[in-house]
Amino acid sequence: MAFGGYTNSGRSDAGSLRGTQREVACECWFTSSGKLMPLMIKVKDEEGQIQAIRPVIVHSQERKRYAGILSVEFDCTLTIFGRAVRCWLIYYPDKNRWVLNFR
Numbered sequence: 001m002a003f004g005g006y007t008n009s010g011r012s013d014a015g016s017l018r019g020t021q022r023e024v025a026c027e028c029w030f031t032s033s034g035k036l037m038p039l040m041i042k043v044k045d046e047e048g049q050i051q052a053i054r055p056v057i058v059h060s061q062e063r064k065r066y067a068g069i070l071s072v073e074f075d076c077t078l079t080i081f082g083r084a085v086r087c088w089l090i091y092y093p094d095k096n097r098w099v100l101n102f103r
Contacts, residue, residue: 013065019102019103026042026089027039027042038058038076038089038091039056041053041078041089043100053079056078057078058075062075070092071090073090073091075088076089087101
C-alpha cells in the first residue's frame, strides 16, 4: 500500500503532559532483566529544604511518548507528611531526568 505505510508504527504519542510537575532526584534499582524500579525520591519543598520520600509504591509502569519524547511513567503512591498521595513519577531516559507529576 503506497499511502498509510506509517500509520501503525507503534510509536503513538500520549499527547501533552498534564498536571503540576516538580523535578526530583530518584534512587532506583535495575533488575538483571533491565526493569527499572524506583525506591526513593528527593524533592525540594517550599522552604528550599530537600525532603526524602520513601518508599515509592509502584502500581503500574508504562512506556509513553509525550510530544515524541520517550518516557517511562510510574503510577505510584507516596507517603508525604503522613498522607498517602497518588502521583506519577516520570523518567526521561534520553535526558536521565525524573519528574513528579500530580494530576
